[in-house]
Amino acid sequence: MRKNEPIRMCIACRERELQSKLIRLQQDNHKIFPYTGQGRSFYVCDACRNDEKKIKGLTKRFRLSVEESEQFVKYLKELNKNG
Numbered sequence: 001m002r003k004n005e006p007i008r009m010c011i012a013c014r015e016r017e018l019q020s021k022l023i024r025l026q027q028d029n030h031k032i033f034p035y036t037g038q039g040r041s042f043y044v045c046d047a048c049r050n051d052e053k054k055i056k057g058l059t060k061r062f063r064l065s066v067e068e069s070e071q072f073v074k075y076l077k078e079l080n081k082n083g
Contacts, residue, residue, distance in 0.1 A: 012048035012058055023049065023079060027062055032072050049076050 006019040022043035024035040035041045048054040055076060059069035 008043045010045040010048055011042040012044060012051075012054040015045060015047075017043075017045055019043070021045070030062065030064055030068050032062065032064070032068075032075070044076075050080060 007016050008019045008022055009016050010022060022045055024041050024043055025032055026035050026039055026041040028039065044058075048058075055073055059072060064072060
């Protein structure tokens with residue numbers, strides 16, 4: 001571990017982890033997608049990305065509709081497959 005490597009917090013479990021080990025996402029108009037470089041963002045750890053209960057909590061937190069939450073879950077599963 002480098003001395004000055006940034007540490008960030010997972011929005012779901014609130015665990016602190018190295019920034020390089022977390023996935024950075026953002027929300028706009030009730031859609032969640034990879035961080036584009038502008039606006040506010042949040043981080044999700046690998047453990048929460050695979051935990052259905054945590055994902056359900058995130059969909060409630062972001063007030064996603066059923067269709068939007070299905071897209072979010074599908075996106076997270078694609079990330080699991082692709083790494």
